[in-house]
Amino acid sequence: MRYPFKEIEPSWQKKWADQNLYRSVADPSKPKYYVLDMFPYPSGDGLHIGHPEGYTATDIVSRYKRMCRYSVLHPIGFDAFGLPTERQAMVENIHPRSITERNIATFTRQLKSFGFDYDWSRSVNTTDPSYLRWTQWMFLQIYNSWYDPEMDKARHIDTLPIPKSIVSQHEIDEYIDSHRLAYLDHIPVNWCEQLGTVLANEEVDEWIEKGYTVERRPMRQWMLRITAYAERLLTDLNGLDWPAMTIEMQRNWIGKSDGSEIQFRVVSEYEEHEDMAASPRTHEQTITIFTTRPDTIFGATYLVLAPENELVDVITTPEYHDRVEIYRQVTTKKSDLERTELTKQKTGVFTGAFAINPATNERIPIWIADYVLAHYGTGAIMAVPGHDQRDFEFASTFSLSIVTVVAPFTEILEGSPDGRTAATAAFQPPTKAFVDDGINVNSANNMVSLNGLHTIDSKRVISEWLEERGFGRRAIQYKLRDWLFSRQRYWGEPIPIMFFDDGSKRALDDDELPLLLPDVADFKPAGTGESALATVTEWVDFIDKKTGKHARLETNTMPQWAGSCWYYLRYCDPQNNNEFCSKEAEQYWMGDSGIDLYIGGAEHAVLHLIYARFWHKVLFDRGYVSTSEPVRRLFHQGLILAEGKKMSKSLGNVINPDDMIDTFGADAIRLYEMFLGPLEASKPWSTQGIEGMPRFLDRVWRLVLESPLDDVECPRELDRVLHETISKTRADIESLSMNTAIAQFMIFVNVFTSSDIRPRKAIEQFLQCLAPFAPHITEELWMRLGHSTSIHLSAFPEADPTKLIKDEVQIVLQVNSKIRGKVMLSPDADEQTMEHAAMKDEGVMRHLDGKTIRKTIVVRGKLVNFIAS
RNA sequence: GCUUGGAUGGCGGAACUGGUAGACGCACGGGACUUAAAAUCCCGUGUUCCGUAAGGGACGUGCGGGUUCGAUUCCCGCUCCAAGCACCA
Numbered sequence: 036m037r038y039p040f041k042e043i044e045p046s047w048q049k050k051w052a053d054q055n056l057y058r059s060v061a062d063p064s065k066p067k068y069y070v071l072d073m074f075p076y077p078s079g080d081g082l083h084i085g086h087p088e089g090y091t092a093t094d095i096v097s098r099y100k101r102m103c104r105y106s107v108l109h110p111i112g113f114d115a116f117g118l119p120t121e122r123q124a125m126v127e128n129i130h131p132r133s134i135t136e137r138n139i140a141t142f143t144r145q146l147k148s149f150g151f152d153y154d155w156s157r158s159v160n161t162t163d164p165s166y167l168r169w170t171q172w173m174f175l176q177i178y179n180s181w182y183d184p185e186m187d188k189a190r191h192i193d194t195l196p197i198p199k200s201i202v203s204q205h206e207i208d209e210y211i212d213s214h215r216l217a218y219l220d221h222i223p224v225n226w227c228e229q230l231g232t233v234l235a236n237e238e239v240d241e242w243i244e245k246g247y248t249v250e251r252r253p254m255r256q257w258m259l260r261i262t263a264y265a266e267r268l269l270t271d272l273n274g275l276d277w278p279a280m281t282i283e284m285q286r287n288w289i290g291k292s293d294g295s296e297i298q299f300r301v302v303s304e305y306e307e308h309e310d311m312a313a314s315p316r317t318h319e320q321t322i323t324i325f326t327t328r329p330d331t332i333f334g335a336t337y338l339v340l341a342p343e344n345e346l347v348d349v350i351t352t353p354e355y356h357d358r359v360e361i362y363r364q365v366t367t368k369k370s371d372l373e374r375t376e377l378t379k380q381k382t383g384v385f386t387g388a389f390a391i392n393p394a395t396n397e398r399i400p401i402w403i404a405d406y407v408l409a410h411y412g413t414g415a416i417m418a419v420p421g422h423d424q425r426d427f428e429f430a431s432t433f434s435l436s437i438v439t440v441v442a443p444f445t446e447i448l449e450g451s452p453d454g455r456t457a458a459t460a461a462f463q464p465p466t467k468a469f470v471d472d473g474i475n476v477n478s479a480n481n482m483v484s485l486n487g488l489h490t491i492d493s494k495r496v497i498s499e500w501l502e503e504r505g506f507g508r509r510a511i512q513y514k515l516r517d518w519l520f521s522r523q524r525y526w527g528e529p530i531p532i533m534f535f536d537d538g539s540k541r542a543l544d545d546d547e548l549p550l551l552l553p554d555v556a557d558f559k560p561a562g563t564g565e566s567a568l569a570t571v572t573e574w575v576d577f578i579d580k581k582t583g584k585h586a587r588l589e590t591n592t593m594p595q596w597a598g599s600c601w602y603y604l605r606y607c608d609p610q611n612n613n614e615f616c617s618k619e620a621e622q623y624w625m626g627d628s629g630i631d632l633y634i635g636g637a638e639h640a641v642l643h644l645i646y647a648r649f650w651h652k653v654l655f656d657r658g659y660v661s662t663s664e665p666v667r668r669l670f671h672q673g674l675i676l677a678e679g680k681k682m683s684k685s686l687g688n689v690i691n692p693d694d695m696i697d698t699f700g701a702d703a704i705r706l707y708e709m710f711l712g713p714l715e716a717s718k719p720w721s722t723q724g725i726e727g728m729p730r731f732l733d734r735v736w737r738l739v740l741e742s743p744l745d746d747v748e749c750p751r752e753l754d755r756v757l758h759e760t761i762s763k764t765r766a767d768i769e770s771l772s773m774n775t776a777i778a779q780f781m782i783f784v785n786v787f788t789s790s791d792i793r794p795r796k797a798i799e800q801f802l803q804c805l806a807p808f809a810p811h812i813t814e815e816l817w818m819r820l821g822h823s824t825s826i827h828l829s830a831f832p833e834a835d836p837t838k839l840i841k842d843e844v845q846i847v848l849q850v851n852s853k854i855r856g857k858v859m860l861s862p863d864a865d866e867q868t869m870e871h872a873a874m875k876d877e878g879v880m881r882h883l884d885g886k887t888i889r890k891t892i893v894v895r896g897k898l899v900n901f902i903a904s
Numbered sequence: 905g906c907u908u909g910g911a912u913g914g915c916g917g918a919a920c921u922g923g924u925a926g927a928c929g930c931a932c933g934g935g936a937c938u939u940a941a942a943a944u945c946c947c948g949u950g951u952u953c954c955g956u957a958a959g960g961g962a963c964g965u966g967c968g969g970g971u972u973c974g975a976u977u978c979c980c981g982c983u984c985c986a987a988g989c990a991c992c993a
Contacts, residue, residue, distance in 0.1 A: 037943085280908045280988075287907070290992060326993060339993090381991085411992045418993085424905095425991050514992050637987075710929070712917055716910090717986075724916065724930050731929085733944090775918070778928035785928095847924050852974045854924060881960095892973055897923055902973050 038729070038736040040700030044811045048150055056825055057152040059108045061623040068105040069624050070097045071606075073635025073643075074114040074599045077138035079123055082145040083682055084690040084708075084720060089634045089672040091705045092714055092771060094151045096632060098807035099768045101152075102831035108624050109152055110606035112159035113139050117595040118230070121526035125559060131526040135162055145692060149701050150810050152827070157609045161528075161598030166605065168549030169615040170597050171531045175542050177653055178217040178532075182263035189216060189263070189656040208539060216260045216653065217520065223367070224519060226252040231560025232523040235594065251367065254564060257521040257530060257591060261649045265289055265513040267663075268648055276668040278715070281640040288641045290514025294327035295498050297417065297507035299338055299390035301350050302398060322346060322390055322401070325412030325512055328422065329501065330485060330493035332394040333478040334440035335417035336430070338401045339383065342366045343409035350401060352387030359384055359403060366405040381406055381429040392417075393506040394480060394497070404429060412512050420468065427468035441473040441490065518646065520594060525558035525567040527592030535584045544581070550588075565590045599643055600650040603630055603665060621660055628667040637671040644669070670771060673717040675708070682720075690720055702809035703728035709773035709808065732812055734784050735805070739816045744795035754838050756786045757797045762834035764804040773808070780805055795820075800832040847898040848873045850882040866893040873899035 051057065061067070070093045075086070097109035115135045124131040139160060146153065159166050180189040192211060201210050212218055224233040227242060227249045233256070234242060239249050261268075269289045272282050301320040322338060340347055342363045351359045362384045383404025392399050406425055407416050420430035420437040430437050472490035479486050483500045485493040501507035521530065531543035531550045543550055553574035561569040568590040569575060579586040601615070608620035644666070651665040674681055677688035695704050707728045711718040749757065760783045767776035783801055787793065799820060806813040806826045817826035841862055846869060848856040856878035860869060870893055873879055879901070886903035893899050 278908090283908060284988060287989060292992070294993080324993080328993075406991050406993095408992065416993050423993065425993075428991095512992075640988080710916090716917095718916070721916075721930075727929050737944095774916095775928080778918075781928055845924075849923090849974080852923095852972095857924070890973065892923095894923060898974090900923085900973055 038700070038732045038812055040702065040729075040732075040811065043815045044150065044696075044701050045148075047811050047814050048147060051150075051152075051825075051827075052147075052155070054825075055156075056827065057109070057154050058156060059110070059154045060106060061620060062106045063623065065104060065106040067108065067624055067626070068097075068100040068632075069108045069603075069630045070100070070632045071109075071603055071630050071634070072111060073633070073639060074112065074602050075142060076117060076119075076595075077113045077115055077135065077142045078119060079134070079138055080684060080689075081138075081141045082692050084692050084695065085675040085682060087149055087692060087704065088675055088708045088714070089636070090146070090149065090151055091708055092670075092672060092773060093632070093634050094149075094705075094810075095709070095768060095773060095807040096771075097152055098810065098827055099765075099831065101827065102803065102807070102829060104830065108157075108606065109154065110157045110159075110609075111146065111151070111153040111155075112157075112602060112606065113142065113161065114595065114599050114602070115139060115160050115162045116527045116593075116598060118232075118524060118526070121524055121558065124526070130554075130556075131558065132162065135160075148693070148696050149705065152810070157606050159602060159605050159609050161602070162526075164549045164551055165612070166598070167528045167551075169605065170528050170593065170601070171543070171548050171550060172545065172615060173601055173650065173654075174217060174528075174593065174597070175531060175545075176657055176659070177259060177650070178215055178542055180216045180653060180657060181211075181214040182216060182260065187267075189653050191657070205538075216263065218258055218260065219255060220258045220517075221253055221255050222258075222519075223251045223253045224256055225249045226254065226564070231562065231564075232566070233519070233521070235519055251369070252564075256519055257589075259518040259520045259649070261518045261646075262513060262515055264649050264652055265291070265515045267652060268515075268645060271648075271652075271664055275664065275666070277666075278637075278640075278669065278671055281637065281644070281669065281671065284640050285645055288515065288645060290512075292325075292327050292512045292514075294325055294510060294512065295329040295501065295507050296323050296325050296413065296510040297329065297332065297393065297501055298323050298505075299393065299399075299417065301388055301390050301401070320346070320349060322350075322415050323413045324415045324417045325510060326417055326419075328419065328494075329497045329507070330475060330478075330488075330490050331419040331422045331440055332392065332417065332497060332501075333475075333485070334419045334421045334438045335392050335394075335399065336420060336436045336438055337399045337418045338390050339407045339416050339418050339426075339429070340386075340401065340403045341407040341409035341414040342403050342405055344403070344414040346415070347386065347403055350386055350388040355385060355387035359386055362403065369405070381425070381432050383429060383433065385433075393501065393504065394478075394483075396480065400435070402429075402433075410516060411514065422468050422470055424468045424470060438477065439469070440475060440478045440485075441469060442476050443469060443471065443473045518649075520597075521591035522594050523560055523564060523566040523590075524592050525552065525555075525560075527594065528597055529568065530589040530591055530593060532589045533579060533586040534589070535579075535582070535586055541579070541582065541586070547581075561590075566592060568592070596643060596646050600647045601654075603647075604654075604660065615659075625660060625662055625665075627662065629662045629664055630666045630668075632668045632670065633666045634670045634672060636674075640671070670715070672714050673712075675711075676717055676719045690722070695722075695725075699725055699729050700732070700811075702811050703732055706731070706777055706808055710777045712774055714771050714773060731781060731784065732809065734788060735809075735812065736816070738784055738788050738793070739798060739802070740819065742793060744793045744798055744820070746795050747792060749794040749797045750790075750792070751838075751842075753787065753790055753792075753794065753797060755841065756783055757800060758834045758836075758838040760801060760804055761832050762836075762839065765831070765834065768807065776804075777808065780808075802826060803829055803832050844896055846872070846896075848876050848879050849898060849900040850879055850903060852900055852902075853882075855879050855882045862896045864895070866895065869893050869895070869899050873901070 072090055072093050093109060097107050101107045120131045120134050124134050161167060179192045181192050181195045183190045192215060195211060195214055197207055197210060201207055225236065225239050226233050227247050229247050233254060234249060243249055269286060269291055272285055275282065298321045301322060324338065347359060381404065383402045386401045386403060388401045389398045390401055406429065418426040418429065420426040420435065421439045422441055427437065475485035475488050475493045485496055488496060498509055529550045529552060531548060532540055534540045553571045555567065555571055558567040560567055563569065575588050575590060577586060604616045604621065607624040608616040611617055647665055651660060652663060654660045655663050677690060682689045707725045760779050763779045764776050767773065802813045802816055803826060810827060814826050843859040844862045846858050846860050847854055848858060856876035858872050858876055860872060870891060883901060883903055888901050888903045890902040
């Protein structure tokens with residue numbers, strides 16, 4: 036007797052859909068549970084076998100929570116704007132909308148064939164006008180916000196105080212624009228000629244790998260001021276139930292550094308440092324540097340500016356001008372990637388200028404080098420070659436002086452206590468910089484001394500001194516940069532801003548949204564660095580009805596991340612035409628904890644999750660959502676590998692889920708993917724290994740149907756297995772250990788199959804345990820057992836703890852910690868009983884023979900160990 | 905280089921707060937049923953040594969140490985693998 040999955044699975048899928056069985060309802064009388072899958076991009080290849088792994092896990096949790104009487108929200112939708120679709124459209128010469136529709140249809144069919152319990156009435160599609168309208172609205176909320184540092188939150192732009200000194204409307208507009216959380220900037224970006232678009236830094240590698248070239252080019256771009264949220268994005272990581280790795284990656288990405296900004300006065304080449312106090316300062320110029328090691332300032336022997344630093348023009352002396360210019364030209368042509376690739380060989384040129392080290396009062400040269408990044412800190416550093424490896428390499432290359440001002444603790448301990456010997460010892464030509472904490476040496480002037488101080492104390496002392504003398508102040512820097520938000524693509528959300536001939540601009544009002552893409556036949560990039568939209572004159576160029584002025588629309592569109600920044604909110608109220616989501620729906624589904632469980636790949640650990648957190652915080656500040664964080668619990672499923680490698684089209688090792696369902700059935704695939712191993716681990720797919728699953732389901736089928744079930748009391752031993760199964764299923768679903776729950780199901784089936792009686796109640800409860808994992812077969816069997824309502828709406832069974840207790844447990848008997856026997860005893864047998872029983876054991880007696888017991892260790896319910904000699 | 909994980913039979917993996925290592929499955933071997941095969945069911949399966957056998961012993965969770973009566977589990981030091989970051993001063 037075999038389980039006829041081919042008939043049963045599609046037929047239940049249809050019935051469930053007809054009955055709206057999985058419709059989510061915000062029922063205030065019940066607790067809610069929001070379980071979310073990461074937003075799929077409907078690619079032309081359809082689902083691969085890795086997709087259903089995470090989806091099955093959320094499906095199990097969702098079904099389980101429903102049976103535990105939660106109101107469950109488990110939605111799905113499509114992140115459908117994006118470059119691959121646009122490119123496919125060009126290849127096939129049909130509209131991206133058609134490609135999108137086609138791909139979504141395939142994804143939907145495949146997802147449905149797995150029997151997932153999505154509420155399809157809540158499905159969203161980012162390219163849908165009713166969705167993109169709200170993406171544009173979200174953008175405008177960001178655009179119309181500024182970050183108030185005093186209240187530490189974003190507020191409406193109308194609340195921005197305008198300084199009295201600003202009077203003209205033009206200046207006021209500029210001032211406001213410079214404070215918006217969405218702003219225009221002219222910055223060097225990664226331009227890809229073949230794609231006709233800029234790429235985000237994080238997208239560059241991917242396209243270079245595919246053989247495209249990417250160059251740096253300054254362009255006018257929309258930016259989102261995510262840096263305003265750096266500190267909150269960092270500190271709010273603390274309360275999250277997220278994988279440690281992901282939290283660490285986000286911390287790293289934000290990259291907070293605690294240090295000092297220090298000013299170095301620039302002196303002319305001929306100015307002698309002795310008379311620096313007396314010399315007339317005609318053009319006082321200072322360079323501000325950022326450092327996390329102010330304690331090493333006595334070892335700062337030169338300064339380095341980033342080639343892009345504006346001060347380079349000001350300070351470079353005439354005779355060095357040409358060399359500096361050539362160097363700057365070369366470096367600006369390099370991409371970030373190329374600049375970092377040349378890790379070993381440091382390059383740079385001298386500017387001819389000098390600065391005064393405020394600690395030593397010495398004159399030190401100012402160089403430019405591309406190992407200093409323009410966009411981090413102040414774009415300038417004090418170089419301490421003795422205690423920074425990069426500075427050391429640079430100084431070695433250009434024969435700049437290297438001074439040791441920190442000695443390792445060990446040298447101090449071995450040398451004289453005041454550190455003098457250590458200092459001398461450290462002057463041996465070093466081969467690399469000493470970058471760890473230590474004890475300061477050679478670090479004194481006539482006002483302050485750090486000698487003998489621990490790095491931690493030195494930092495404090497020198498910072499205070501620098502601050503007192505007006506040379507510097509404590510400062511915090513972040514690696515996080517503002518988010519480049521525009522793309523020169525057709526297939527994305529248009530940015531709802533128009534520009535007038537006088538240079539002013541106007542954001543579209545709510546009643547003018549959505550701003551739809553023009554329906555054009557040719558959506559190839561304009562070839563001018565603008566998107567295809569620039570060529571659609573009747574769309575771009577028009578007379579604005581509200582002002583009567585001639586206007587030109589923004590031709591950039593939003594990046595693909597935009598739609599995925601807030602989709603989880605739309606799911607709460609997807610049909611709403613007046614708001615992105617009603618307050619009630621948001622409060623119900625997102626209330627206090629946000630998304631209760633979010634499962635998706637680790638590849639989104641940083642970008643998607645940091646962008647979405649940022650948008651969410653803006654919405655929170657502006658009063659649109661009730662939590663400061665969107666996702667309480669996050670989980671990354673592992674990859675499913677084929678032949679030890681990631682599945683990919685190019686390797687030709689992709690397993691098609693349609694074939695698998697056709698051969699083995701959806702329930703078997705679901706179970707197999709869960710049984711392979713821990714959800715978070717990468718696991719190899721084996722089409723051979725899957726065989727065990729249809730076999731198991733056949734055994735379930737036979738257990739229920741082969742012989743009539745008995746309406747009898749369940750024997751104690753079987754009852755224990757049942758209650759262990761219930762208890763284990765509950766615990767394992769909560770901890771997402773699906774693999775061990777399934778092992779327990781197998782144990783249940785093995786035990787009950789070999790039993791003479793088939794207690795109906797126990798077998799029904801088992802089916803309820805299995806239902807979240809294998810929804811089709813359990814539903815069919817449930818109905819065949821005479822039920823008239825779905826198993827998936829039944830109440831999940833409760834484990835009775837009294838039934839989990841065993842009559843007898845096996846006690847391990849050891850002599851000198853080696854197992855010499857076993858004995859069955861009541862679990863609450865006392866120490867004496869256990870010891871006596873152990874003494875009588877044959878194996879124990881044999882090994883104790885001729886020996887004296889020195890010590891006896893008894894662990895109740897576990898073991899007896901005789902230490903003898 | 906840095907960060908975070910990981911390493912257990914032929915394979916995927918299990919093992920609670922230190923207490924029977926190898927649950928469950930795959931594969932393999934043997935048997936039953938069958939004219940035969942498939943399917944199904946039963947038994948066996950870490951390595952090795954002694955014994956004709958029943959049985960008994962030794963070793964065994966990447967490597968080397970340590971703590972402990974006892975370590976896959978805790979501590980120290982390595983090796984290898986995976987993922988991410990990588991001139992962020």
